[in-house]
């Protein structure tokens with residue numbers, strides 16, 4: 051199997067295929083987690099907000115994966131307390147939060163991290179200077195935080211321990227489909243004089259190129275079907291102030307969208323936005339309007355930081371969600387991962403579009419199942435729901 055892209059999905063499929071006993075080559079043109087998998091909100095979460103859009107299956111699967119990762123990767127995935135303040139003018143009312151959080155706990159199977167409640171008024175003063183003007187309730191619940199890049203590196207390391215081979219830098223160029231296999235052309239080495247063209251044959255090609263997946267699918271001959279998808283940009287800011295009492299799930303006063311304020315390596319990280327993106331994915335960067343939007347949310351909820359302006363931003367990054375193309379607001383569109391094969395029986399190519407960091411293992415297992423009819427019988431070496439993940443050196 052050739053897997054293109056060492057983001058969380060490519061890493062996951064490489065691990066699953068190697069664990070199933072297959073021979074795997076993982077190609078990455080830049081660095082492990084160079085794409086969206088180092089630019090996420092870094093949450094391993096069920097996604098409370100996906101309850102609103104009715105994606106119960108996704109929330110249940112994500113909560114199951116969260117509980118598994120808390121066990122398999124305790125150094126990389128940790129439970130955090132989230133606070134949800136409800137003011138007189140907050141769109142989501144206290145009863146809605148109660149219903150949502152009860153359902154969240156139910157879908158989590160009342161396992162570790164399912165506890166939630168409301169914080170007594172006397173403890174509101176301990177919430178990092180959260181505005182109490184018009185504050186009616188503060189709910190808390192739990193979700194998990196990770197270092198997305200470190201998690202992806204740990205999954206690649208696990209795949210390598212099972213025999214997968216990583217080539218990096220190695221850039222996929224094109225593929226030609228035969229009746230029973232695929233010829234893959236790629237170049238290794240840095241761009242320019244040192245690059246070396248190579249070819250290899252594989253039973254299956256996995257297109258896990260994230261925001262580049264659509265372009266990659268179009269470089270396959272004969273042409274395969276490509277779903278209607280588009281990229282939506284999400285930005286985060288880092289600010290040199292500290293959140294000492296947990297994470298905050300805030301509702302943007304401007305449009306009601308959910309915005310997270312999170313502690314991150316001694317700083318505050320706030321995000322995300324959702325802006326349609328057209329262009330070269332490598333060039334995605336936070337726009338000035340997004341910086342103002344996020345600083346506006348922070349100032350609204352934490353008046354003590356109202357003096358922070360764009361020049362105080364100590365770091366920022368943007369990533370791209372691949373979503374089904376549509377007219378409605380990106381916020382309401384499906385976050386389910388789309389797995390697309392070139393043909394139902396004996397597929398030669400499987401492309402992964404969209405998805406969540408949280409569900410990488412479950413998605414990888416599904417992807418492997420979809421291409422199983424094209425792969426030779428092998429004796430499995432391990433089960434991915436039992437493989438511990440440990441940080442690579444320097445990621446601890």
Ligand SMILES: Cc1cc2nc3c(=O)[nH]c(=O)nc-3n(C[C@H](O)[C@H](O)[C@H](O)COP(=O)(O)OP(=O)(O)OC[C@H]3O[C@@H](n4cnc5c(N)ncnc54)[C@H](O)[C@@H]3O)c2cc1C
Nearest residue numbers: 055057058059079085086087091093222260284405407408
């Ligand atoms: C702003 C934002 C916040 C998010 N927050 C969360 C969150 O908190 N929790 C959560 O569960 N999910 C979150 N997600 C979703 C999650 O981050 C993504 O679904 C996931 O990281 C996508 O991983 P991927 O492997 O599909 O793509 P990527 O991580 O983008 O990986 C694709 C890789 O392919 C490589 N590549 C591309 N073309 C080639 C080529 N020709 N040859 C070789 N290599 C190539 C790229 O260099 C890249 O490394 C968020 C997404 C965004 C955009």
